[in-house]
Amino acid sequence: xxxxxxxxxxxxxxxxxxxxxxxxxxVEITGDFISAIGPMSELKHYAEPVSVLNLHNRLVxxxxxxxxxxxxxxxxxxxxxxxxxDVWLRDYIWPAEAKFVTAPNVFLGTQLAIAEMFRSGITMFxxxxxxxxxxxxxxxxxxxxxxxxxxxxxxxxxxxxxPEETISHILQLAxxxxxxxxxxxxxxxxxxxxxxxxxxxRIEKESRNNGIPVHIxxxxxxxxxxxxxTNSSLRTVPYLETTGLLxxxxxxxxxxxxxxAEAGIISDNNVKIVHNPSSNMKLSSGWAPMELxxxxxITAGLGTDGTAANNNLDLFNEMRMTALTNKLxxxxxxxxxxxxxxxxxxxxxxxxxxxxxRIGSIEPGKAAxxxxxxxxxxxxxxxxxxxSHIVYAMHSSDVESLFVxxxxxxxxxxxxxxxxxxVMREAAGLHKKIESAIKEAIPQPTV
Amino acid sequence: xxxxxxxxxxxxxxxxxxxxxxxxxxVEITGDFISAIGPMSELKHYAEPVSVLNLHNRLVxxxxxxxxxxxxxxxxxxxxxxxxxDVWLRDYIWPAEAKFVTAPNVFLGTQLAIAEMFRSGITMFxxxxxxxxxxxxxxxxxxxxxxxxxxxxxxxxxxxxxPEETISHILQLAxxxxxxxxxxxxxxxxxxxxxxxxxxxRIEKESRNNGIPVHIxxxxxxxxxxxxxTNSSLRTVPYLETTGLLxxxxxxxxxxxxxxAEAGIISDNNVKIVHNPSSNMKLSSGWAPMELxxxxxITAGLGTDGTAANNNLDLFNEMRMTALTNKLxxxxxxxxxxxxxxxxxxxxxxxxxxxxxRIGSIEPGKAAxxxxxxxxxxxxxxxxxxxSHIVYAMHSSDVESLFVxxxxxxxxxxxxxxxxxxVMREAAGLHKKIESAIKEAIPQPTV
Numbered sequence: 001x002x003x004x005x006x007x008x009x010x011x012x013x014x015x016x017x018x019x020x021x022x023x024x025x026x027v028e029i030t031g032d033f034i035s036a037i038g039p040m041s042e043l044k045h046y047a048e049p050v051s052v053l054n055l056h057n058r059l060v061x062x063x064x065x066x067x068x069x070x071x072x073x074x075x076x077x078x079x080x081x082x083x084x085x086d087v088w089l090r091d092y093i094w095p096a097e098a099k100f101v102t103a104p105n106v107f108l109g110t111q112l113a114i115a116e117m118f119r120s121g122i123t124m125f126x127x128x129x130x131x132x133x134x135x136x137x138x139x140x141x142x143x144x145x146x147x148x149x150x151x152x153x154x155x156x157x158x159x160x161x162x163p164e165e166t167i168s169h170i171l172q173l174a175x176x177x178x179x180x181x182x183x184x185x186x187x188x189x190x191x192x193x194x195x196x197x198x199x200x201x202r203i204e205k206e207s208r209n210n211g212i213p214v215h216i217x218x219x220x221x222x223x224x225x226x227x228x229x230t231n232s233s234l235r236t237v238p239y240l241e242t243t244g245l246l247x248x249x250x251x252x253x254x255x256x257x258x259x260x261a262e263a264g265i266i267s268d269n270n271v272k273i274v275h276n277p278s279s280n281m282k283l284s285s286g287w288a289p290m291e292l293x294x295x296x297x298i299t300a301g302l303g304t305d306g307t308a309a310n311n312n313l314d315l316f317n318e319m320r321m322t323a324l325t326n327k328l329x330x331x332x333x334x335x336x337x338x339x340x341x342x343x344x345x346x347x348x349x350x351x352x353x354x355x356x357x358r359i360g361s362i363e364p365g366k367a368a369x370x371x372x373x374x375x376x377x378x379x380x381x382x383x384x385x386x387x388s389h390i391v392y393a394m395h396s397s398d399v400e401s402l403f404v405x406x407x408x409x410x411x412x413x414x415x416x417x418x419x420x421x422x423v424m425r426e427a428a429g430l431h432k433k434i435e436s437a438i439k440e441a442i443p444q445p446t447v
Numbered sequence: 448x449x450x451x452x453x454x455x456x457x458x459x460x461x462x463x464x465x466x467x468x469x470x471x472x473x474v475e476i477t478g479d480f481i482s483a484i485g486p487m488s489e490l491k492h493y494a495e496p497v498s499v500l501n502l503h504n505r506l507v508x509x510x511x512x513x514x515x516x517x518x519x520x521x522x523x524x525x526x527x528x529x530x531x532x533d534v535w536l537r538d539y540i541w542p543a544e545a546k547f548v549t550a551p552n553v554f555l556g557t558q559l560a561i562a563e564m565f566r567s568g569i570t571m572f573x574x575x576x577x578x579x580x581x582x583x584x585x586x587x588x589x590x591x592x593x594x595x596x597x598x599x600x601x602x603x604x605x606x607x608x609x610p611e612e613t614i615s616h617i618l619q620l621a622x623x624x625x626x627x628x629x630x631x632x633x634x635x636x637x638x639x640x641x642x643x644x645x646x647x648x649r650i651e652k653e654s655r656n657n658g659i660p661v662h663i664x665x666x667x668x669x670x671x672x673x674x675x676x677t678n679s680s681l682r683t684v685p686y687l688e689t690t691g692l693l694x695x696x697x698x699x700x701x702x703x704x705x706x707x708a709e710a711g712i713i714s715d716n717n718v719k720i721v722h723n724p725s726s727n728m729k730l731s732s733g734w735a736p737m738e739l740x741x742x743x744x745i746t747a748g749l750g751t752d753g754t755a756a757n758n759n760l761d762l763f764n765e766m767r768m769t770a771l772t773n774k775l776x777x778x779x780x781x782x783x784x785x786x787x788x789x790x791x792x793x794x795x796x797x798x799x800x801x802x803x804x805r806i807g808s809i810e811p812g813k814a815a816x817x818x819x820x821x822x823x824x825x826x827x828x829x830x831x832x833x834x835s836h837i838v839y840a841m842h843s844s845d846v847e848s849l850f851v852x853x854x855x856x857x858x859x860x861x862x863x864x865x866x867x868x869x870v871m872r873e874a875a876g877l878h879k880k881i882e883s884a885i886k887e888a889i890p891q892p893t894v
Binding site: 074075077079080081082083084085112116119120278280281282284287307311313314317320321324325327328330332333336337338376378379381382384385388389392393395396420423427428430434435 | 521522524525526528529530531532535559562563566567725727728729730731733734754757758759760761764767768770771772774775777778779780781782783784785823824825826828829830831832835836839840842843844867870871874875877878881882
């Protein structure tokens with residue numbers, strides 16, 4: 001069969017089990033899949049591809065996996081910063097969300113988020129928000145891979161009146177997108193404090209019966225742990241264990257305030273975790289004990305969290321942040337070496353989302369989700385070690401082109417599947433309305 | 448007089464004393480200087496400029512000031528990472544420096560560093576290295592502003608046999624560059640542990656007599672403080688006070704391990720300090736107490752440190768890092784707000800280098816050192832607050848054009864004053880030699 005693309009003369013970071021690096025290699029893409037990979041010296045010209053890209057001085061690596069975000073919050077990026085968490089939520093984020101989280105706005109905000117994520121090399125993200133049908137639609141349109149998690153809360157959400165209604169809706173969504181090449185659906189109970197126990201148990205049952213992943217915020221703040229202890233005499237992980245949700249379908253984001261016993265439980269139950277360094281720092285939530293998780297062999301990915309908290313969707317930042325901050329907090333310059341940060345952003349993230357049989361490495365038979373980045377730049381010269389370069393020196397803007405599921409969604413920095421100018425114009429228009437609404441409530445200095 | 452340039456319709460962050468922001472403004476440049484600034488609505492067309500740039504959807508702000516680096520170490524970027532400090536220095540950096548720090552290599556490495564710094568909006572840097580005459584020449588050629596600090600050490604340096612010889616050389620350099628529009632010269636005694644007391648005192652005397660700034664590493668590691676206590680029964684700041692060097696000409700980089708009494712001494716003596724967040728994190732040196740310095744009203748700038756330790760020369764990274772990490776270490780989300788990080792990278796840095804009468808803000812009469820950045824990007828949409836955008840969302844690659852001293856050194860991402868391709872080619876060639884030399888000593892995994 002004739003391949004659609006052959007990428008030639010690239011430095012290829014495979015992220016296969018041996019973490020093999022091919023200095024002058026090729027990758028062939030046929031349909032959705034990677035059909036061949038190897039050194040240029042071993043290329044066999046059985047069938048000439050439709051398109052050949054000469055990638056001299058380019059890096060090819062798996063697309064990055066953003067394991068925790070709230071994509072549509074791009075519309076609230078920079079609305080309020082440098083504030084205590086309660087003021088930030090109560091006076092800014094919640095009033096804005098109450099008024100502006102509608103189906104069309106979620107679609108728009110997600111399109112904007114996808115554009116930003118494509119530009120920084122992200123080929124899949126796990127979302128937790130409202131109107132996830134719109135998130136799924138935006139991703140399917142743009143060619144982005146997604147695990148779309150509709151948020152479940154005890155109180156009425158912008159999309160549903162009750163948690164029961166939300167759960168039924170998620171089951172319908174899962175049915176609707178069954179077998180979709182890009183979209184998977186998750187339950188996203190917001191947290192143990194926003195979902196009562198019966199709801200968590202109901203989600204556990206449906207998750208088990210239907211094989212649907214569950215995406216939750218867990219142990220994000222000290223207050224969450226203290227409240228859990230007060231209400232249940234248990235820390236957050238043992239409390240969640242009583243609901244049955246601690247299993248290999250659970251994606252637990254943040255995991256900041258965890259003790260060693262809890263790390264053992266997480267490991268025993270094969271729960272996957274997501275580290276969100278920038279968000280945890282910006283909101284002063286604390287620091288997730290990544291070296292502890294590493295000792296317990298816990299599968300970990302990286303997340304940007306939403307842009308209201310970060311304020312960007314850039315996993316190059318998160319890789320650098322996790323490598324640098326783990327060195328600071330442990331006092332050990334050998335902690336979180338560059339390679340491990342890259343693993344978390346690629347194959348680790350794929351494992352967290354239960355997708356490592358399809359994505360996370362460049363190997364024949366896997367989906368063609370990969371990024372192409374320029375290396376011929378002053379800040380990337382000279383090149384001694386590619387791991388170090390990716391984590392400590394590269395900018396997300398070095399990503400030049402991007403394939404998702406065999407489709408070229410960005411070429412030479414130009415996004416081919418979204419009308420970015422129109423999306424930006426619409427978002428800028430909406431922002432003026434949001435800003436006025438917030439200003440009515442609380443005067444704040446803005447530009 | 449006819450202006451050379453008028454930048455029109457830009458969002459202007461002046462960084463003047465009122466931190467005034469002009470949403471739709473203009474800046475006129477005549478010769479080296481800013482000759483006018485204001486809102487477009489008040490523009491008077493007295494004399495039409497030679498060139499007009501329409502900067503709709505662009506930010507104009509003062510060029511960034513990198514207060515501490517070792518520019519030529521770009522050649523060693525990524526040579527060795529994630530290692531304990533002693534192994535890193537002893538087995539990698541020092542052997543490489545002993546063999547490869549030559550006048551032509553310093554010139555080359557500095558050119559590469561200037562290219563990277565221009566691309567990320569830096570218009571002035573304070574350097575500490577060897578062969579600083581070459582650094583000065585590279586900067587003068589490329590149109591970069593510099594405080595070139597020749598390193599003084601007790602032992603033979605790559606450029607000089609004795610510290611006395613180095614001091615004489617620095618005095619000659621200062622004479623040579625007197626009145627130069629871009630180049631200033633500094634004494635750069637490496638540290639209190641690499642310079643004996645008599646040398647520090649000699650530098651103090653010459654600094655005082657000639658009005659030459661002094662740039663030093665101070666209190667970078669815990670070990671440095673412990674050794675100082677062992678040898679002198681004093682912590683590092685009181686020890687340095689005995690040499691007379693604690694005065695308003697001193698630029699003290701790192702300042703990690705400082706107690707409150709020392710902060711008081713620093714403040715009383717009007718010493719300027721440089722915070723190097725990424726370097727301190729990557730080498731696990733510790734965390735500088737920036738909130739303490741803020742309480743004492745100490746003037747602080749930001750530095751990237753050398754690329755062997757960072758591994759980039761990107762003050763957008765350092766702004767984000769200082770804002771996020773100060774929130775983490777203090778547990779206070781309101782610590783180091785975005786505006787303060789921007790101040791450190793601009794007017795604060797100018798004060799640290801004793802240049803705030805000439806640079807650091809956009810005001811008539813100041814030198815035209817300014818950057819132009821694109822705002823019409825997905826990751827910068829919508830725009831609620833420009834401070835937050837610069838620190839938490841912007842990439843250094845959003846910098847599009849750059850003026851230094853009225854000269855357009857970069858336009859639409861293209862550097863106009865350095866043959867970047869040729870510099871990169873030469874650096875890549877040299878890197879192969881450095882890598883072989885290091886491999887002979889110690890086998891290490893590289894690409």
